[in-house]
Amino acid sequence: MTPFDYARAGDTAEALRLGGAEGAAYLGGGTNLVDLMRETVASPARLIDVSMLPGAIEEIDGGGLRIGAAVRNTALAEHRLVRTRYPMLSRAILAGASAQIRNMATVGGNLLQRTRCTYFYDTDAARCNKREPGAGCDAREGFNRIHAVLGASDACVATHPSDLCVALAALDAIVHVDGPSGDRTLPFGELHRLPGDQPDRDTVLAPGELITAVELPPLSFGATSTYRKVRDRASYAFALVSVAAALELEGDRIADVRIAFGGVAHKPWRATKAEAALRGGPATHQAFLDAAAAEFAEAQPLRDNAFKPALAGRTLAAVLGALAKGETA
Amino acid sequence: MSLIVNGSEVPAPADARVSLLDFLREGLHLTGSKMGCNQGACGACTVLVDGERVLSCLTLAVQVEGRSVTTIEGLAGHDGLHPLQAAFIEHDGFQCGYCTPGQICSAIGMAAEAQRGVPSHVSADLAGEVTLTREEIQERMSGNLCRCGAHNGIIDAIRATMAEVAA
Numbered sequence: 001m002t003p004f005d006y007a008r009a010g011d012t013a014e015a016l017r018l019g020g021a022e023g024a025a026y027l028g029g030g031t032n033l034v035d036l037m038r039e040t041v042a043s044p045a046r047l048i049d050v051s052m053l054p055g056a057i058e059e060i061d062g063g064g065l066r067i068g069a070a071v072r073n074t075a076l077a078e079h080r081l082v083r084t085r086y087p088m089l090s091r092a093i094l095a096g097a098s099a100q101i102r103n104m105a106t107v108g109g110n111l112l113q114r115t116r117c118t119y120f121y122d123t124d125a126a127r128c129n130k131r132e133p134g135a136g137c138d139a140r141e142g143f144n145r146i147h148a149v150l151g152a153s154d155a156c157v158a159t160h161p162s163d164l165c166v167a168l169a170a171l172d173a174i175v176h177v178d179g180p181s182g183d184r185t186l187p188f189g190e191l192h193r194l195p196g197d198q199p200d201r202d203t204v205l206a207p208g209e210l211i212t213a214v215e216l217p218p219l220s221f222g223a224t225s226t227y228r229k230v231r232d233r234a235s236y237a238f239a240l241v242s243v244a245a246a247l248e249l250e251g252d253r254i255a256d257v258r259i260a261f262g263g264v265a266h267k268p269w270r271a272t273k274a275e276a277a278l279r280g281g282p283a284t285h286q287a288f289l290d291a292a293a294a295e296f297a298e299a300q301p302l303r304d305n306a307f308k309p310a311l312a313g314r315t316l317a318a319v320l321g322a323l324a325k326g327e328t329a
Numbered sequence: 330m331s332l333i334v335n336g337s338e339v340p341a342p343a344d345a346r347v348s349l350l351d352f353l354r355e356g357l358h359l360t361g362s363k364m365g366c367n368q369g370a371c372g373a374c375t376v377l378v379d380g381e382r383v384l385s386c387l388t389l390a391v392q393v394e395g396r397s398v399t400t401i402e403g404l405a406g407h408d409g410l411h412p413l414q415a416a417f418i419e420h421d422g423f424q425c426g427y428c429t430p431g432q433i434c435s436a437i438g439m440a441a442e443a444q445r446g447v448p449s450h451v452s453a454d455l456a457g458e459v460t461l462t463r464e465e466i467q468e469r470m471s472g473n474l475c476r477c478g479a480h481n482g483i484i485d486a487i488r489a490t491m492a493e494v495a496a
Contacts, residue, residue: 001346003344003346004345004346005345006345006389006391008391008392008394027389027392029387030387030388030389030392031369031384031387034348034387034388034389035368035369035387038367038368039368047345047389049391049392051392074381074442074447077447077448078445078446078447078448080456083448083455083456084455084456087455090448090455091450091455094448094449094450094452095450097472098372098471098472098473099382099435099438099439099442099469099472100372100375100382100383100384100435100438100472101369101384101387101472103381103382103383103438104383104384104387104388234468234471235450235467235468235471236471236472328455329452329453329454
């Protein structure tokens with residue numbers, strides 16, 4: 001690990017002051033950044049520890065929740081109002097990583113974790129445009145079972161690894177950010193970037209900006225929501241495909257629906273085309289499959305991941321079928 | 330600049346690069362916590378920080394300044410082994426023993442989580458009480474790998490002592 005300075009921020013103002021320095025990086029639970037530093041994929045000159053900043057989950061007007069960025073994943077998943085109002089969020093978190101990692105990882109850090117593309121980590125032998133812009137991408141023609149089928153570019157086919165973020169995309173979360181130019185909010189869907197020709201930039205955050213909170217707007221049918229993750233082993237593995245969905249029925253018609261996919265793109269993938277195809281229509285297995293087909297119509301599979309569009313379709317159909325019967329497990 | 334390890338106050342290392350795991354093993358000579366993968370994939374380094382199970386390989390020692398760390402060395406009482414340590418022997422919860430300290434610390438953390446109602450990926454009812462069935466323990470312990478394949482004995486040992494550990 002390259003030597004670095006360490007400072008623990010006592011409050012947000014101090015964090016911003018320290019985080020504005022050249023070469024500074026914010027440290028949350030460390031479950032990703034410490035590993036990246038050990039592998040020399042990241043080598044910040046100074047770490048500003050924001051993991052001990054006050055982290056609270058507060059109810060806000062209208063029934064939503066405001067979640068401090070330092071809240072640990074376990075604390076968010078077990079919160080009573082998250083379990084009852086946004087079960088998809090609890091389930092997404094619980095589907096990710098291990099209990100030890102969920103105890104460490106912060107919400108802010110989860111949003112900013114980097115891809116698990118193996119070529120990104122292989123500093124000895126692999127070319128990676130995300131790690132070293134312009135170097136090339138060994139994943140595109142390599143072992144790319146876990147890689148993207150939507151929104152990728154010639155430069156990068158990596159996927160975003162978070163489960164929590166897939167639920168936040170479906171829930172229309174709002175990200176609160178503070179930084180050298182003041183505070184701002186942005187819709188969750190605008191936080192993460194598609195790779196384009198700048199895959200080294202995962203998000204739209206400017207240097208020194210800090211995520212301070214995530215806000216969940218109220219969702220009247222949020223209680224009828226869930227998260228399903230398909231992976232190569234039963235637990236403690238990243239998603240091949242995952243689905244976060246909420247469903248509201250009126251009789252046998254779909255009044256409203258929220259869908260986001262994980263494991264298929266460089267960012268959590270809000271399925272606006274599938275949602276539009278379903279709203280007002282029948283809640284049938286075939287309709288669910290057709291909606292997924294609409295979402296993945298422009299998919300560009302690679303050598304090892306051509307199974308993903310069909311797997312995503314079957315997973316979505318299974319999830320919506322269960323929600324239509326009132327099952328959220 | 331200090332932290333508490335198994336009840337004793339110790340100075341935190343000056344070099345911020347030192348992981349909690351390296352600090353425990355090299356600095357304090359508490360070699361019970363093991364380095365397996367050193368990248369958060371195996372759980373062999375699991376310790377308890379303020380009672381919560383975490384991975385000491387991905388924790389910087391300076392991050393736990395002012396907090397309390399419990400390792401496998403801190404579990405046995407004056408009157409003998411911790412009940413879970415005894416149960417691991419009774420139920421053949423290991424062969425080589427390398428993953429065992431992490432397994433035991435992890436199981437103690439798990440018991441506290443279950444007692445306060447933290448659900449898991451396999452819990453049918455998110456809001457219900459937690460019953461530590463075999464399936465629940467398998468899921469909740471999935472962050473601790475055992476290459477000898479002693480998982481069945483590990484789960485038997487945990488199930489046999491869970492009520493006692495949580496108390």
